[in-house]
Amino acid sequence: MRIAILASGTGSNCQAIIDKIKSGALDASIELLISNNPRAEVLKKAEKADIPHRVIEKKNFPDRAAYDSALVDALVRTRCELVVLAGYMLLVGGDFFEVFRDRMINLHPSLLPAFPGAEGIAGAVNYGVKITGASVHFVEEEVDSGPLIVQAAVPVNEREPLDALKHRIHAMEHRILPQAVQWFAEGRISREGRMVHLAPGNRKQIRPDGAWFVWPPLEEGF
Numbered sequence: 001m002r003i004a005i006l007a008s009g010t011g012s013n014c015q016a017i018i019d020k021i022k023s024g025a026l027d028a029s030i031e032l033l034i035s036n037n038p039r040a041e042v043l044k045k046a047e048k049a050d051i052p053h054r055v056i057e058k059k060n061f062p063d064r065a066a067y068d069s070a071l072v073d074a075l076v077r078t079r080c081e082l083v084v085l086a087g088y089m090l091l092v093g094g095d096f097f098e099v100f101r102d103r104m105i106n107l108h109p110s111l112l113p114a115f116p117g118a119e120g121i122a123g124a125v126n127y128g129v130k131i132t133g134a135s136v137h138f139v140e141e142e143v144d145s146g147p148l149i150v151q152a153a154v155p156v157n158e159r160e161p162l163d164a165l166k167h168r169i170h171a172m173e174h175r176i177l178p179q180a181v182q183w184f185a186e187g188r189i190s191r192e193g194r195m196v197h198l199a200p201g202n203r204k205q206i207r208p209d210g211a212w213f214v215w216p217p218l219e220e221g222f
């Protein structure tokens with residue numbers, strides 16, 4: 001499956017996808033990585049992995065609609081079948097939904113619908129939740145609101161520093177995002193309103209170390 005990635009930051013999730021493709025677990029090719037941030041670390045990761053990458057900055061366009069159209073044009077030219085938002089810090093709008101509705105997924109570091117927005121991890125900790133996690137979902141107009149594809153639960157240990165919790169959440173993100181992409185590649189994901197269905201596959205389900213709970217379960221290789 002041909003995919004494209006939008007990212008703004010470190011790119012550890014982009015790297016996780018690259019690694020799962022290399023290991024053979026993920027049957028996809030990254031046709032293009034686009035970042036809105038010329039200083040993003042993710043660009044170096046793409047460069048190192050020989051992945052075509054571009055910076056498209058919002059400030060070079062008269063308005064949001066023009067910016068989104070430029071991104072969509074670039075994505076359409078790659079003939080990608082799935083757009084993966086992996087730490088893309090801008091909202092997508094307009095043309096994105098005309099062209100890529102139901103073919104766009106996002107990753108968020110909380111158990112949605114709790115704690116959407118930029119402070120997914122700190123928001124959950126400050127609220128005092130005992131369990132938080134990570135979610136992969138379809139992208140819809142409202143931020144972090146689309147139908148859920150897979151979620152991983154991560155317990156909060158009140159004695160640990162925030163960074164340690166972040167690390168454990170990211171470790172789960174690195175598994176559920178590539179796994180979700182692979183389910184698309186296998187044609188097993190379908191959507192009915194807010195419900196997302198995963199058709200049965202051939203790979204064995206696993207319960208990885210340190211993964212407190214993931215649903216639907218991860219499969220071999222992820």
Ligand code: GRF
Pocket residue numbers: 007008009010011012013014086087088107108109170173
């Ligand atoms: C992840 O925590 C993701 O959930 C959020 O942005 C972060 C991106 O991290 N949307 P990275 O750039 O992939 O390391």
